[in-house]
Amino acid sequence: MTKSLPWWLRDLLWLALFVAVLVGLAYGLDAIPIVGMAYYNRILVLMGINITLAVSLNIINGHAGQFSLGHAGFMAVGAYFSAYLTFYHFAPRLDKMPAGTEQWLMQNVFLVIAVLCGGLLAALAGYLVGLPSLRLRGDYLAIVTLGFGEIIRVFILNIDKIGAARGFSGIPHWGNFFWVFLVCGLAIVISWRLVQSSVGRAFLAVREDQVAAEAMGIDTTRYKVKAFVIGSFLAGVAGGLYAHYTMYLNPQTFMFVKSFEVVAMVVLGGLGSISGSVVAAVILTFLPEGLRSVKDYMPGGRDPRMVIYSIMLIVLMLTRPQGLFGRRELWQVFGRKKKRDQSEAPPVQ
Amino acid sequence: MANGNALLDARDVTIRFGGLTAVSHFNLGIQPHELVGLIGPNGAGKTTVFNMLTGVYKPTEGQIFVGGVSTHDFKPYQITALGMARTFQNIRLFKELSVLDNVKIGGHIHYKYSAAAAVLKTNRFHEAEEAAEHDAIELLKIFGLENRAGYYAKNLPYGDQRRLEIARALSAQPKLLLLDEPAAGLNDRETRDLLQTIRDIHKRFDIAILVIEHNMELVMELCERIVVLNFGKTIAQGTPGQVRENPVVIEAYLGEPAEAAGI
Amino acid sequence: MQEILQNLLNGIAVGAIYALIALGYTMVYGILKLINFAHGDVFMLGSFVGFYVGGYAARHLHTTGGALGWGYAGLVMLVAMVVCGLFGFLNERIAYRPLRNSPRIASLITAIGVSFLLEYGGQFVFGADPKRFPTLVAPHYIAFGGLSVTNYQIIVLVVAVIFMGLLQYIIYGTKFGRAMRAVSFNFETASLMGIPTDRVISMTFIIGSMLAAVAGILFGLSYPTINPLMGIMPGLKAFIAAVLGGIGNVPGAVVGGLIIGIIESFIGGSPLSGYKDAIAFIILIAILLFRPSGLFGKYQAEKV
Known part of the structure; x- marks a missing residue:
């Protein structure tokens, strides 16, 4: 798998390897005979979805420097639209087919189509939200994106066909460990390759100094919108998988609290650090689960998890506003001490 | 119509902010490979001219052509694509990038x-x-x-x-490079080095350069042609020798402490 | 016609509450360029202080007809103002001041953190279930040329106008107000001129939080069901009101609050009532696209 192979073949081989590993894991994990494996499996899958969300938001917030508080909105668009397609169009068709390999195959084909369509609609929403961002400064944009997320939610609440306030139930359980982690892996690769390219450099330039970026021939408008479109597409796909895994959607899930949760992941990891987003998403998925038992020691069984969560966020910002890894990646943080050759020479103060 | 092979052609450019006319009837043509200086005392409108040339501000009147193309409806990034690049007075690097x-x-x-x-x-x-x-x-x-x-x-x-x-x-890879006070904040030695660097790149890349400077000395030594602005108006232009002798210029500069003017 | 007037009246009553909250947003933004996300939750805190103090008073006093009466109502409001003012002071001191020279995003996220802390801390301490706000003043209806007006609506209006007038006086009639305007105009120059900027900022937070407390009490009076998450929506809408009026602009915040209240009231009475919570955001997006400086603000382009 070297440079001598054509690019498409090289990537295909890597993809095949990744798929094989995932299939192995999917079956292997189910086979582990621990009590409550289904519970752990569920948390793992939710973790995969959270990683996808964090990595995708990091493209918008961390790389392009556009502070978005509307990620839950994009996720909701993807979740609801894909669920709508599956529930009203794909599932009835699948039910008519005889059970067997062909049905199984079509189920996964339908899932991919539904989820991709969800992602595309979310990307369209991202495009529309990205447009006003051209004229707005950071904190205004935060409010606009937050408002956008709320508008989406209010609209969902008013559409009876997708459950309105009751929630959307009866979505088939097509999503699983394999699909969630395939998308998660792809999201990481996409984000990583982007930031290593001229597109990613343009994102970073916009983040660092818009006026200078513009003077260097970068169409800042275009790249901001691009970041929004890519980020919201991935969020929409994650939402679609979430819908097909939990089988039930409720508008309350997509309140801006969810957006904040994702923002907290990105900030904890360090704005702009992909591995930071991944690590933070893992921590913040498991932490609330770990804190679940704290509730039992509290008077009246009240749940202090979110209180701890918010105190952590404040303390983190006050003590380490750059997040765990700052703008660097995991290996740069740990590899720095060993590798001090001329190219990575210690910066002059 | 623009002047055939001029890289930059600013014609009768005027800009007003509210009632204030910051720059009035500014004219400037730059041919390939020219080294032109734009000088003037503080607040003469130099940076405003720069910002109009690069598309940050839109002139109220007049037109600017870059490579024969009117840039009136262009955004800064489009003007860069026409072959014009700039630096900033108060350095605007991408600080957190390598x-x-x-x-x-x-x-x-x-x-x-x-x-x-x-x-x-x-x-x-x-x-x-x-x-x-x-x-x-x-x-x-x-x-x-x-x-x-x-x-x-x-x-x-x-x-x-x-x-x-x-x-x-x-x-x-511009055909015309705009330098906005490149010597600001540099000491004498560094200014010397910079002078040499500008000369080098001028030769090596075969480009035209427009320098805005507060520091007269540097411009006199570097440029072939100098435009002097004061209160938004062009008060003189010509070779360094002509400008140095020009009584209007001397008056404009002597109006403020000689040290600040760099004479 | 009558219906229109009725909607207008209801809208003004809600809008006055939004306006009181919006004032806090606009003052803090004017000075620190910070969206104090926690401000809506200070409004909630004010309501809950009113709930506990009013409840305590009601249990220990002989009340007439279940209502506390004017004197005690005023006292309840005063306690709420003091508690919220103190909270505002500490909030700025502990959570925002250390970050004043960090990127703005850092303080924005901290503000979100404080907001969360109040919401979930509120759920943890007060309980997540809705509470019934004590009756401070006995309600009665006033028929007014075919309109139905409650005395609460009039109280809300009168109290709001009194406090807005007071604020106007503080800003334009006192030495502190002059210092505040100076800091808001140019932070660095003001501090060079010997204005104690830290103290001005502290005072701004205290005043803003006190106004939010007033809004919290007035809200509890008119809509007596309160819960720890009640500050989120009014907070966001008040912020939008501040942007609508031109952020940093005090009279603008009042006008913006009234406009949002009135529009919501009309939407609420129409077939589109389901979209009531979205309308404020739609206004926000429209305003930012077409007139980012708001109705009365000046827009400043970045210097190059």
Whole structure:
């Protein structure tokens, strides 16, 4: 798998390897005979979805420097639209087919189509939200994106066909460990390759100094919108998988609290650090689960998890506003001490 | 119509902010390979002219042509694509990015490809990236910064930051380079070095350069032609010798302490 | 016609509450350029202080007809103002001041953190279930040319106008107000001129939080069901009101609050009532696209 192979073949081989590993894991994990494996499996899958969300938001917030508080909105668009397609169009068709390999195959084909369509609609929403961002400064944009997320939610609440306030139930359980982690892996690769390219450099330039970026021939408008479109597409796909895994959607899930949760992941990891987003998403998925038992020691069984969560966020910002890894990646943080050759020479103060 | 082969042609450019006329009836033509200086006392409107040329401000009246194209409806990035690049008076590097990335971003218009090509790492991606890397390193070598390619831009000493900004602008391969007070904040020695660097790049890249300077000495020594602004009006232009002798210029500059004017 | 007037009246009553909250947003933004996300939750805190103090008073006093009466109502409001003012002071001191020279995003996220802390801390301490706000003043209806007006609506209006007038006086009629305007105009120059900027900022937070407390009590009076998450929506809408009026602009915040209240009231009475919570955001997006400086603000382009 070297440079001598054509690019498409090289990537295909890597993809095949990744798929094989995932299939192995999917079956292997189910086979582990621990009590409550289904519970752990569920948390793992939710973790995969959270990683996808964090990595995708990091493209918008961390790389392009556009502070978005509307990620839950994009996720909701993807979740609801894909669920709508599956529930009203794909599932009835699948039910008519005889059970067997062909049905199984079509189920996964339908899932991919539904989820991709969800992602595309979310990307369209991202495009529309990205447009006003051209004229707005950071904190205004935060409010606009937050408002956008709320508008989406209010609209969902008013559409009876997708459950309105009751929630959307009866979505088939097509999503699983394999699909969630395939998308998660792809999201990481996409984000990583982007930031290593001229597109990613343009994102970073916009983040660092818009006026200078513009003077260097970068169409800042275009790249901001691009970041929004890519980020919201991935969020929409994650939402679609979430819908097909939990089988039930409720508008309350997509309140801006969810957006904040994702923002907290990105900030904890360090704005702009992909591995930071991944690590933070893992921590913040498991932490609330770990804190679940704290509730039992509290008077009246009240749940202090979110209180701890918010105190952590404040303390983190006050003590380490750059997040765990700052703008660097995991290996740069740990590899720095060993590798001090001329190219990575210690910066002059 | 624009003057046939002029790189830059500003015609009767006027800009008003509210009731204040910051620059009035400004004219400037720059031919290929010229080295032109734009000087004037503080608040004469130099930077405003710069910002109009680069598309940050829109002139209220008059027209600007870059390479024969009217830039009236152009955004700054489109003007850069016409072959004009600039530096900033108060250094605007991409501080949290490496020196190398700064220069690569400068060459953005020449190494562009789609997001899909970036994600799939197509051949186009590899070609463009190799070219970008190669060109950036070459430029850094000219400025003696190749050993610092991996540094964060913000960690460079001040003088190097100024030079990096010029390298970044050159990376756009402009036909006309605009330098906004390149010597601001530099000491005498550094200013000497800078003078030499500007001369070098002028020769090596065969480009035209427009320098805005507060420091008369530097401009006198460097430029072939000088335009003097005061209160938004062009009060004189000509060779350094002519400008030096011009009584209107002397008066404009003697109106303020000689030290600040750099005479 | 009558219906229109009725909607208008209801809208003004809600809008006055939004306006009181909006004042806090606009003052803090004017000075620190910070969206104090926690401000809506200070409004909630004010309501809950009113709930506990009013409840305590009601249990220990002989009340007439279940209502506390004017004197005690005023006292409840005063306690709420003091508690919220103190909270505002500490909030700025502990959570925002250390970050004043950090990127703005850092303080924005901290503000979100404080907001969360109040919401979930509120759920943890007060309990997540809705509470019934004690009756401070006995309600009665006033028929007014075919309109039905409650005395609460009139109280809300009168109290809001009194406090807005007071604020106007503080800003334009006192030495502190002059210092505040100076800091808001140019932070660095003001501090060079010997204005104690830290103290001005502290005072701004205290005053803003006190106004939010007043809004919290007035809200509890008119809509007596309160819960720890009640500050989120009014907070966001008040912020939008501040942007609508031109952020940093005090009279603008009042006008913006009234406009949002009135529009919501009309939407609420129409077939589109389901979209009531979205309308404020739609206004926000429209305003930012077409007139980013708001109705009365000046827009400043970045210097190059």
